[in-house]
Amino acid sequence: xxxxxxxxxxxxxxxxxxxxxxxxxxxxxxxxxxxxxxxxxxxxxxxxxxxxxxxxxxxxxxxxxxxxxxxxxxxxxxxxxxxxxxxxxxxxxxxxxxxxxxxxxxxxxxxxxxxxxxxxxxxxxxxxxxxxxxxxxxxxxxxxxxxxxxxxxxxxxxxxxxxxxxxxxxxxxxxxxxxxxxxxxxxxxxxxxxxxxxxxxxxxxxxxxxxxxxxxxxxxxxxxxxxxxxxxxxxxxxxxxxxxxxxxxxxxxxxxxxxxxxxxxxxxxxxxxxxxxxxxxxxxxxxxxxxxxxxxxxxxxxxxxxxxxxxxxxxxxxxxxxxxxxxxxxxxx
Amino acid sequence: xxxxxxxxxxxxxxxxxxxxxxxxxxxxxxxxxxxxxxxxxxxxxxxxxxxxxxxxxxxxxxxxxxxxxxxxxxxxxxxxxxxxxxxxxxxxxxxxxxxxxxxxxxxxxxxxxxxxxxxxxxxxxxxxxxxxxxxxxxxxxxxxxxxxxxxxxxxxxxxxxxxxxxxxxxxxxxxxxxxxxxxxxxxxxxxxxxxxxxxxxxxxxxxxxxxxxxxxxxxxxxxxxxxxxxxxxxxxxxxxxxxxxxxxxxxxxxxxxxxxxxxxxxxxxxxxxxxxxxxxxxxxxxxxxxxxxxxxxxxxxxxxxxxxxxxxxxxxxxxxxxxxxxxxxxxxx
Numbered sequence: 001x002x003x004x005x006x007x008x009x010x011x012x013x014x015x016x017x018x019x020x021x022x023x024x025x026x027x028x029x030x031x032x033x034x035x036x037x038x039x040x041x042x043x044x045x046x047x048x049x050x051x052x053x054x055x056x057x058x059x060x061x062x063x064x065x066x067x068x069x070x071x072x073x074x075x076x077x078x079x080x081x082x083x084x085x086x087x088x089x090x091x092x093x094x095x096x097x098x099x100x101x102x103x104x105x106x107x108x109x110x111x112x113x114x115x116x117x118x119x120x121x122x123x124x125x126x127x128x129x130x131x132x133x134x135x136x137x138x139x140x141x142x143x144x145x146x147x148x149x150x151x152x153x154x155x156x157x158x159x160x161x162x163x164x165x166x167x168x169x170x171x172x173x174x175x176x177x178x179x180x181x182x183x184x185x186x187x188x189x190x191x192x193x194x195x196x197x198x199x200x201x202x203x204x205x206x207x208x209x210x211x212x213x214x215x216x217x218x219x220x221x222x223x224x225x226x227x228x229x230x231x232x233x234x235x236x237x238x239x240x241x242x243x244x245x246x247x248x249x250x251x252x253x254x255x256x257x258x259x260x261x262x263x264x265x266x267x268x269x270x271x272x273x274x275x276x277x278x279x280x281x282x283x284x285x286x287x288x289x290x291x292x293x294x295x296x297x298x299x300x301x302x303x304x305x306x307x308x309x310x311x312x313x314x315x316x317x318x319x320x321x322x323x324x325x326x327x328x329x330x331x332x333x
Numbered sequence: 334x335x336x337x338x339x340x341x342x343x344x345x346x347x348x349x350x351x352x353x354x355x356x357x358x359x360x361x362x363x364x365x366x367x368x369x370x371x372x373x374x375x376x377x378x379x380x381x382x383x384x385x386x387x388x389x390x391x392x393x394x395x396x397x398x399x400x401x402x403x404x405x406x407x408x409x410x411x412x413x414x415x416x417x418x419x420x421x422x423x424x425x426x427x428x429x430x431x432x433x434x435x436x437x438x439x440x441x442x443x444x445x446x447x448x449x450x451x452x453x454x455x456x457x458x459x460x461x462x463x464x465x466x467x468x469x470x471x472x473x474x475x476x477x478x479x480x481x482x483x484x485x486x487x488x489x490x491x492x493x494x495x496x497x498x499x500x501x502x503x504x505x506x507x508x509x510x511x512x513x514x515x516x517x518x519x520x521x522x523x524x525x526x527x528x529x530x531x532x533x534x535x536x537x538x539x540x541x542x543x544x545x546x547x548x549x550x551x552x553x554x555x556x557x558x559x560x561x562x563x564x565x566x567x568x569x570x571x572x573x574x575x576x577x578x579x580x581x582x583x584x585x586x587x588x589x590x591x592x593x594x595x596x597x598x599x600x601x602x603x604x605x606x607x608x609x610x611x612x613x614x615x616x617x618x619x620x621x622x623x624x625x626x627x628x629x630x631x632x633x634x635x636x637x638x639x640x641x642x643x644x645x646x647x648x649x650x651x652x653x654x655x656x657x658x659x660x661x662x663x664x665x666x
Binding site: 010012014015016019041042044046047051052053054056058060079080081083084086090092094096099125126128130131132133138143145148150153157216217218221222223225226234265323325326328329330331332 | 342343345346347348349350351352370371372373374375376377378379380381382383384385386387388389390391393412413414416417419423425426427428429432458459460461463464465466468469470471474476478479480481483486488489490549550551553554555556558559563567598600656657658659661662663664665666
């Protein structure tokens with residue numbers, strides 16, 4: 001059967017067309033021994049120390065510089081696992097597709113997922129496909145839920161202690177700025193692309209070096225502002241951050257000035273913040289820099305009230321870095 | 334903070350409003366020790382024999398006789414686990430919410446999820462919330478992904494053998510007929526409700542009785558027609574089914590006649606088909622009937638070509654029960 005060029009309602013009906021549709025679009029591409037058993041549920045050899053996380057992706061536009069909704073879905077879910085010290089192993093993948101969506105676009109999206117999975121040697125082991133009538137969804141939404149083996153237990157946003165060093169794995173705000181620019185059809189002087197990437201390789205390197213990781217979090221929706229505020233609350237600490245040390249690309253700065261955003265509030269999709277004891281700060285920075293030269297030591301934790309992140313400006317003044325408020329950017333991820 | 338009565342984009346922005354929104358809507362209700370750790374990923378004590386499954390739910394209308402999208406999401410995912418002999422243990426839960434959705438409706442949906450989870454003692458351990466602008470989705474879509482411990486390994490749609498008995502756990506087509514009636518604002522003489530329910534208790538009872546289960550499948554989208562055809566293909570067998578033994582409620586028959594559907598093609602959300610060796614047929618029937626008096630022995634497997642289900646009518650004629658074709662009912666689950 002030649003597949004229609006656009007998705008039809010029958011492709012989600014549970015009948016013959018759906019069967020063929022998912023065979024051609026998903027099974028062929030995600031091909032692995034567990035998935036191809038095609039039972040109601042996949043059986044997995046997991047360990048007693050398994051991490052699980054879920055994310056739905058609604059990003060608009062679906063394709064952007066540096067990735068698309070598919071690569072984002074794999075990276076986002078793998079990164080949540082990596083942030084608790086877990087190697088991403090198995091993912092589920094569920095598509096909600098609007099009737100009339102181009103089959104070619106779906107193929108591109110799934111191909112990107114396959115590429116992204118390969119960077120971390122993870123597998124899609126089960127899936128689901130729903131097709132909704134035109135107007136009931138915007139093209140395609142993807143849920144990826146992942147499980148992985150925890151290689152370094154005890155990493156927790158509750159574990160940050162006074163004196164710990166705070167580092168960021170690269171320059172911030174690129175995903176948010178990039179989506180914003182795409183939506184506003186902004187022409188930029190130089191090409192800027194999303195930081196969308198799977199973070200397991202760098203986390204794995206940190207674990208291999210026996211660095212005592214206290215906490216890690218990828219700075220997605222709400223940017224590093226949200227992460228810093230959550231950490232202060234969870235660990236009952238203050239975070240002293242040096243504004244001049246927080247790496248922000250000039251293009252991101254430009255987009256922020258144009259639209260009145262703070263780079264700290266912008267979403268990242270392949271950049272994380274990490275807290276380590278002071279004695280591991282330099283070693284951590286070295287590992288981070290070997291993956292991204294823009295990685296930086298941006299501050300430290302200290303006990304004190306209120307439990308909020310405090311931004312020290314280059315001019316000696318200081319201000320609270322507030323939890324982002326308001327609408328920010330809908331459909332950023 | 335008092336929550337707004339309708340969901341706003343800021344509730345999905347990753348900032349303070351989202352934090353409060355998910356605390357009040359989800360954490361309060363799904364409350365358990367693993368979820369409340371609130372890390373990027375939940376850490377679970379799983380076994381080496383764990384099953385995993387995923388489903389996204391887009392059912393329309395969101396509320397129907399016998400359930401709503403929330404109870405459906407929990408039942409659907411738990412049932413996929415039960416069908417491979419796994420006790421549902423941990424679920425992820427991801428909401429895509431349209432801006433402007435009533436907060437009250439979301440509360441009802443989550444409350445139903447909590448009730449349904451209690452019937453099987455399963456927990457929601459991680460979640461995600463996205464809010465999309467008005468018109469980008471229809472109110473609410475839910476993804477639930479579940480993991481559970483396999484108590485009886487080896488259940489597989491590839492394992493059916495010639496001579497095996499085929500049984501159904503209750504009368505068929507009620508979910509499909511019920512959604513159809515709700516959409517067409519059909520007034521029925523008697524109340525008819527969806528069969529939406531968690532199937533683990535009955536599956537657990539079968540396992541406790543040491544019944545040698547060859548295959549099980551809940552007959553969701555595509556109804557028993559799809560399951561029977563899939564089994565024939567997977568196990569390379571013919572299925573001989575006695576039409577008069579397949580239980581169909583009169584109301585479902587009526588809806589089918591009115592709209593030109595076959596009850597075999599209609600979706601079920603708490604009814605499954607099971608294949609067991611002939612010597613376990615009566616014992617299986619007894620267990621099924623103790624949960625639902627409409628359970629029935631509907632046929633048997635035999636070797637032979639073509640590998641298709643064959644329906645024997647009460648008048649002695651026979652016909653193939655075909656794989657459902659065409660649009661069927663979009664947004665049935």
